Amino acid sequence: MKNHSLRRSLLLFLSGMLFPVVTVLAAPGLQVIVDAESAKANIALLGKKQVTDQELNDAAALYGNQQLIAKVKSYSGAGKDVFISTLKAMIIDGNIKGDDPYNWRSVKAALPEMKQLIGQIDANSASFIEEVKNSILSYTPAGLDITIKACFLAGGGALGFTIGNDKTFNVALQKLDNDFNAMKLLVAHELYHIVQAEGQSMRKKTITGKDPYFLQATAALLENLWSEGSANLAGDFAGFEGKSAFAKEQTAEWAKNADRRRENFALFEAVLYKSYYDTSAKRYEQHYNICFSTAYDETAYFTGYEMAKAIVKYKGRKALADLVLADPANFIAAYIDIYKSEKDSRLIRFDASTEAIVAEMLQRSREWVKP
Known part of the structure; x- marks a missing residue:
């Protein structure tokens, strides 16, 4: 927002x-x-x-x-x-x-x-x-x-x-x-x-400060993707009719990001790839700013928003509610499952490298459960 x-x-x-x-x-x-x-x-x-x-x-x-x-x-x-x-x-x-x-x-x-x-x-x-x-x-x-x-x-x-x-x-x-x-x-x-x-x-944390930096940073990006995207759906300005400057600013943001959905997805993928595979770099703050700060139009808010809409459309509102109690990587995994099973040309597919990162993060989280 x-x-x-x-x-x-x-x-x-x-x-x-x-x-x-x-x-x-x-x-x-x-x-x-x-x-x-x-x-x-x-x-x-x-x-x-x-x-x-x-x-x-x-x-x-x-x-x-x-x-x-x-x-x-x-x-x-x-x-x-x-x-x-x-x-x-x-x-x-x-x-x-x-x-x-x-x-x-x-x-x-x-x-x-x-x-x-x-x-x-x-x-x-x-x-x-x-x-x-x-x-x-x-x-x-x-x-x-x-x-x-x-x-x-x-x-x-x-x-x-x-x-x-x-x-x-x-x-x-x-x-x-x-x-x-x-x-x-x-x-x-x-x-x-x-x-x-x-x-x-309420859930058991699976990746903590004891784990490698690249895992913490990747988990943080996935958490923000889920939390901000879902919250944008909860407070959805799409189609809102308001005459105030504030309302017009918000609806303009929604419209602008709807027009560049594919670019927003590609940008998040590039940042996620860098975060996960460049294990010698420590760039989380910069990666966060690129995806989630107002300086760059909070583009990943709207990537997550598109994903949240798809989850609600094809899996129902309860599916989004259930994700509140789950590892945030399950959010992007649920979206991947949707575009693989549904014939909807408006659903933007992630690259295979992104799908692999998500699969590995879910596998790691299941294997590295801390007591």
Whole structure:
């Protein structure tokens, strides 16, 4: 998803509130806590002309802003001190000299739209969460018992993200152009990532930090292919009719990648081949960026999305749900099985070398099970 920055890195293998929090019981086994308090606090502060250090520190301590600070610091190095100093400058001076890693200028410009969007979230928390939950329920395995926090933020450069080990996803409201319906699709994408993470935590890990780098890197690429592709289907913008700039940007991304499906598949194959067979190289970060970062249009999101659509079409939604509990290599293996058994000219076939990598990864995972 455009500007979506959820990142499952190789490191995963190596290793009193101002505003009320709304709890929504979406369904048995799935509880969603809607938390917009940090967004409300930041919006209120940016509407002022003066601010105290205590107010700034109180804002920085809010859960959502702690998530925001951790995320911005992870890619820019700008931590709590920069959060406070730049927010203070924006409030008192109306501008920031130099870098604005927390995007306060954009937040300030979007204050009216953000207030309206938060009003809609507050007024419709139960119904909108229920609607989003129902949209992903058929892609979710039975028996998962999860309490999830949906954290709405004001600030930062990421549209949506998770960070750390909390069962929390974060959405930046200043980027949504007050488009409540488009926001539902983004929330579905992020919510499904928490479902995926919970499912993966329940299975026995077959490739760990003790295994060779090339295996860890290849497994990470396959995990991202599955997780982002399936989440793109969960929050599918194909055919979405929205008039906001945000909605138009998302639908344009879907259309562009639909037009270059074959090139997207070929690019992922080339990166996967390099990752698996060049055992002396350590290039996972670059390979991740080529396939999954906004700098290169997150092309592998859409490769995985095409595969997820095929799995649902030919094997049913339960098949996609079952993959939440499986080694991610099974996702691409399921797709390979489909194009070998179905006569559908729209299905893009992988090269034999890619099929061999997938077969070897599945075989290794079965042989190298750790206690």
